Amino acid sequence: MTRWPRSYPFALIIALIALIPVAVLATLATDSADMFDSRNLQVLNNTLLLMLLTAFGSIVIGVPLAILTTYVYLPWRRFWVVLLAAPLALPSYLGAFTFYAAFGPGGELETISGITTPRFNGLIGTAIVMALYTYPFVLLTTRASLASLDAGQVNAARTLGLSLFRSIILVVLPRIKNGIAAGSLLAALYALSDFGTPAIMNFDTFTRVIYVEYNAFGLSQAAMLSLQLMVIVGLVLILESRVKGTQEQPGRHLMLWPGKWQLGLMLASTLPVVLMAIFLPLTIFFLWLWRDGSGNFEITYAWNSAHASILAAIFAVVVALPVAYAAIQGKAGRIMERITYIGFGVPGIVMGTALVYVGLKLPFLYQTLGLLVLAYVLRFLPLAVGTIRSTSEGIDSSLVNAARVLGASPNEAFKRVTLPLTMRGLVAGAALVFLEAMRELPATLLLGPTGFETLATYLWRVYEAGYFGMAAVPGLLLILISGLGLALMFSGEKWNELKQL
Amino acid sequence: MLTVKNLSVNYVDLKVVNNLNLTLADDEILMLVGPTGCGKTSILKALAGLVPISEGEINLGNWRATPKNQIPPEKRNLGMVFQDFALFPHLSVEQNIGFRLKNYEPVNRWIERLGLGALRDKKPNTLSGGQKQRVALARTLAHQPSFILLDEPLSNLDAALKDDLRWEIRQALKAAGVPAIWVTHDQEEALSVGDRIGILRDGKLEQLDTPENCYSQPVNRFVARFLGEASFLPGRLASDLTVSTIIGDTKAFPINGAEHEVDVLLRPDDLKLRADQTGKCEVVWARYEGSARLYAVKTEDGQILKVRSRHENRVAPGQKVNLNISTTHPLAAFQR
Incomplete structure (x- = not known):
């Protein structure tokens, strides 16, 4: 049984390709003149502050909502969970875009109501938008921890004379800190790697400065900054891998049955979040649609997005299959799978920078759609690998054995049992990659061939030109696509998990 | 064969x-x-x-x-019925049973025989454990x-x-x-x-x-212990295959040519117990099993024997009892 599994050679090649961006950046950065200057320090400072504030904000919003949606008996509970998790599916640059346009002197809110609101920009503005779109990470991980905690300890604390509120603080929170930490680290990672939000909010973080350098033809400087950003991302990833799940025996969790008034009050307290993260962007985009119509939007932009994303989805799934199977086969395969996960940690702007350089060195790739598709595949491959692996792992080996003893050859068993059962994973993986690629902004900005405008890049041009009203159609299309992503996220097994909670 | x-x-x-x-x-x-x-x-x-x-x-x-x-x-x-049933989750009961069959006659026959008619079009994950087992069995048998x-x-x-x-x-x-x-x-x-x-x-x-x-x-x-409650009582085997023990004599069946000093295998229902103030044995514990009672009884030389008795025969721990071998078939005797 020591035979080298058939999937290994393929997986190895793919793992090596996944390493390309990092290798390219390392070589590029050595050309860079200055390793570190005072402006660099400012950027580092900004990025870290944004990361910390985002993580903090996501906890402040996410943890109470997690407790509410897990422990309180809510009518239409699943509706609330999906609604409150929805901002996760929206790219935060859409939020940033509408916040930027809505608030401040001369903003849309002032035009509508006549009340001048403070401007949304800089560190605080960026952090608020980031927190509004990343708290669902904390919500979901905390919910998972909460749901597995047995109610016994809280009940014991209350019979010992502690109030409900204090028993949650003293008995529940210490036991779910790992769940909270896992979610807030994801939020921190998002804050580090997102390009659109700080760029729109005029806040100089690594991602924004990398883009500025790139536009000023400072490719090696951009690479140097990218490398520095990757180091921080790497540190957060290491931290994240250290966070362990709870070790407790799962039990029946706490359930609270509040009165009508209390319930109403609790649900009302979620209102600001829903209003800000979902309602405001929708309203603003609809307002523009009603006032400015479709502007100079052309349907080819949507088609371009779809074209590149479909190609990315197909390639990602084809490439993910051997990686997923290798990961199931053995230890070496799992390491190869881990390597392909690098792409997920590489911020889009960094991936873009690395592949632009690849394009410069390999002229047949330069300014081609292929390079953009490669960037999508490298970035979103882990989504496809993850879904395919989890569905294939769910296939009991005794099913294949059963088919074999019923007289099916290995080929027939694969075709009639393994493949149909993996199909759902394949389709789900492809759909996830497709939806992510549709919304991708920074890598598309850097790698899209000249004249190749997508929904996301068109939105960016509109922002740069300052004609916000023209963003209505692409903005609403992107929200629609995000809605599909959300539906996918809560379909199938995830949905079943949700039902049990 | x-x-x-x-x-x-x-x-x-x-x-x-x-x-x-x-x-x-x-x-x-x-x-x-x-x-x-x-x-x-x-x-x-x-x-x-x-x-x-x-x-x-x-x-x-x-x-x-x-x-x-x-x-x-x-x-x-060959056919195999798996511990976890191994039903194909994407196929219906009927499709599972007829997985590789073109002729559905045996499929229908086994569905009928095992009472699965109402479940024909159900998916395996909607079935109970017993139903899954019947489907797995039908699938195996239908493939002849x-x-x-x-x-x-x-x-x-x-x-x-x-x-x-x-x-x-x-x-x-x-x-x-x-x-x-x-x-x-x-x-x-x-x-x-x-x-x-x-x-x-x-x-x-x-x-x-x-x-x-x-x-x-x-x-x-x-093997004796694995197949059920077993007690071993020392005895002496004579050449006429009679073994004499502290609670009486009985016929023995020597295993692997056992002779002289042997241990006799006693199942709990090979023995009979009767409450008796003058008895030489004593009940150590009693376990109620519904239709019967299981007793652990200590003989006068300290051997513990398990005895099963009718449920109405109630003896409390500590009481004195008389014990005798009631079975008529020869008892297995192992070399001590």
């Missing part, structure tokens, strides 16, 4: 099946029992061709598997294998279901007229459904015989 000769299976350098020999008549059910890790499941997998064999041969008339000629499972024309392997088919089911289902399976196997090897760790199941039973320990077959013989004339103390 299935013949297994000198079969051994190694996992890397661990011998999990060691020199197994058995033959199976045309519609015989052989139960393989043994404690966890005794190699039961490995034997089934080797017979099915799911693990390679390292020595010996398996012969089913139209094929013969050896270490040099490992026949793939699909070429063996020339012998059947059952890997702990009842271990994932409720105790209440087991009794009925084990008979249902036996009847179905007999109706199909195929030889079967049924692996279990439940000795009661083994004794009640098998035509013969084989007791395994560490990959070796300790005894292969009818349930009655294995139970009353076990080849060693391990």
Whole structure:
């Protein structure tokens, strides 16, 4: 049984390709003149502050909502969970875009109501938008921890004379800190790697400065900054891998049955979040649609997005299959799978920078759609690998054995049992990659061939030109696509998990 | 007829099946029992061709598997019922049962016979454990294998279901007229459904015989203990095969030529107990079992014997009792 599994050679090649961006950046950065200057320090400072504030904000919003949606008996509970998790599916640059346009002197809110609101920009503005779109990470991980905690300890604390509120603080929170930490680290990672939000909010973080350098033809400087950003991302990833799940025996969790008034009050307290993260962007985009119509939007932009994303989805799934199977086969395969996960940690702007350089060195790739598709595949491959692996792992080996003893050859068993059962994973993986690629902004900005405008890049041009009203159609299309992503996220097994909670 | 000769299976350098020999008549059910890790499941997998064999041969008339000629499972024309049922989740009950069949006559016949008519179009994940087991059995039988392997088919089911289902399976196997090897760790199941039973320990077959013989004339103390409650009482065996013990004399059946100083195997129902103030034995503990009571009784020289008695015969711990051997068949006697 020591035979080298058939999937290994393929997986190895793919793992090596996944390493390309990092290798390219390392070589590029050595050309860079200055390793570190005072402006660099400012950027580092900004990025870290944004990361910390985002993580903090996501906890402040996410943890109470997690407790509410897990422990309180809510009518239409699943509706609330999906609604409150929805901002996760929206790219935060859409939020940033509408916040930027809505608030401040001369903003849309002032035009509508006549009340001048403070401007949304800089560190605080960026952090608020980031927190509004990343708290669902904390919500979901905390919910998972909460749901597995047995109610016994809280009940014991209350019979010992502690109030409900204090028993949650003293008995529940210490036991779910790992769940909270896992979610807030994801939020921190998002804050580090997102390009659109700080760029729109005029806040100089690594991602924004990398883009500025790139536009000023400072490719090696951009690479140097990218490398520095990757180091921080790497540190957060290491931290994240250290966070362990709870070790407790799962039990029946706490359930609270509040009165009508209390319930109403609790649900009302979620209102600001829903209003800000979902309602405001929708309203603003609809307002523009009603006032400015479709502007100079052309349907080819949507088609371009779809074209590149479909190609990315197909390639990602084809490439993910051997990686997923290798990961199931053995230890070496799992390491190869881990390597392909690098792409997920590489911020889009960094991936873009690395592949632009690849394009410069390999002229047949330069300014081609292929390079953009490669960037999508490298970035979103882990989504496809993850879904395919989890569905294939769910296939009991005794099913294949059963088919074999019923007289099916290995080929027939694969075709009639393994493949149909993996199909759902394949389709789900492809759909996830497709939806992510549709919304991708920074890598598309850097790698899209000249004249190749997508929904996301068109939105960016509109922002740069300052004609916000023209963003209505692409903005609403992107929200629609995000809605599909959300539906996918809560379909199938995830949905079943949700039902049990 | 299935013949297994000198079969051994190694996992890397661990011998999990060691020199197994058995033959199976045309519609015989052989139960393989043994404690966890005794190699039961490995034997089934080797017979099915799911693990390679390292020595010996398996012969089913139209094929013969050896270490040099490992026949793939699909070429063996056998059926296997899995512990976790292994129903294909994407196929309906009917499609599962007819997985590789063009002719649906046997499918319909077994659906009918096992009472699955109402479930025909259901998906496996909507079925109860007992229903899943019936579907798995129907799938195996409908493919008309020339012998059947059952890997702990009842271990994932409720105790209440087991009794009925084990008979249902036996009847179905007999109706199909195929030889079967049924692996279990439940000795009661083994004794009640098998035509013969084989007791395994560490990959070796300790005894292969009818349930009655294995139970009353076990080849060693391990088999005796594994098949049910067993007490051993010292005695002296005379040449006329009478053994005299502290609680009386009885006929004995010497195992492996045991003589002189022996231990007699006593099952709890080989003994009778009567409350008696002048009795020489004393009840240590009593356990109520519903239809009967199980007692641990200490003899005057300190031996503990287990005795099963009718439920109305109630004796409290500490009471004095009289004990005598009530069985009429000869008792197995092991060399002390």
